Amino acid sequence: MARGFTDFILIGILVIVPVFSITAETYQSGVHYETLSKPVLTKDATKIEVVDLFWYGCSHCYTFKEKLESWQKSQLSDVYFVGVPAVWQKEMRLHAKAYYTAQALMIFDKLHSEIFDAMNLKNKKLKSEEEIADLFIYHGVEQEKFFKIFNSGTIEMAVDIAEKKQQKYRLRGTPEIVINGKYRISGRSAGSQTDMLKVATFLIEKERALLQ
Numbered sequence: 001m002a003r004g005f006t007d008f009i010l011i012g013i014l015v016i017v018p019v020f021s022i023t024a025e026t027y028q029s030g031v032h033y034e035t036l037s038k039p040v041l042t043k044d045a046t047k048i049e050v051v052d053l054f055w056y057g058c059s060h061c062y063t064f065k066e067k068l069e070s071w072q073k074s075q076l077s078d079v080y081f082v083g084v085p086a087v088w089q090k091e092m093r094l095h096a097k098a099y100y101t102a103q104a105l106m107i108f109d110k111l112h113s114e115i116f117d118a119m120n121l122k123n124k125k126l127k128s129e130e131e132i133a134d135l136f137i138y139h140g141v142e143q144e145k146f147f148k149i150f151n152s153g154t155i156e157m158a159v160d161i162a163e164k165k166q167q168k169y170r171l172r173g174t175p176e177i178v179i180n181g182k183y184r185i186s187g188r189s190a191g192s193q194t195d196m197l198k199v200a201t202f203l204i205e206k207e208r209a210l211l212q
Contacts, residue, residue, distance in 0.1 A: 033185045040168045040181035048079045048207045051178040055086045056095045061175045062120040071197045100158040101150045179203040
């Protein structure tokens with residue numbers, strides 16, 4: 001009787017262990033994500049920061065946007081998000097200025113998607129301030145007010161900070177995610193956009209354990 005009971009327990013363990021190994025996924029630094037050699041200071045050390053590195057003209061960023069926003073809604077209150085527009089050429093600086101101008105004029109929710117659509121669905125390159133201004137004017141912003149904010153020192157400084165941040169994050173392309181200033185995730189390292197978010201979830205849990 002004792003032997004039979006022991007055999008039953010062993011069988012149970014053999015059944016449970018494979019299931020556990022499948023569900024409890026783990027990811028490795030240097031394989032699925034990169035650990036930054038120098039952590040970047042975050043805005044709030046009591047919470048977990050998720051940085052979205054993107055470019056409006058990036059088709060991969062365009063498809064990733066919806067996935068990221070859906071995933072963002074599922075996060076707990078100890079997680080906050082920061083967008084950082086990528087800048088590595090002149091025209092991208094204009095697009096980054098548009099991002100921060102939309103925030104400054106408090107019409108970000110409308111313009112963020114509008115700019116993405118313009119560059120990816122309508123094939124607009126937005127290579128000039130005038131082209132970008134048209135989008136803002138369409139949404140009720142006065143032309144004079146747009147150019148005043150767009151070319152202000154505040155917006156220029158915001159873009160300068162974004163450029164410095166992406167250097168610290170060791171940006172390789174877009175889209176990429178940085179978790180709590182420590183870990184950088186790309187589609188190439190994770191395997192896919194969906195897997196980027198799985199790796200991000202894993203790293204958020206890792207950081208959450210350190211905060212407790």
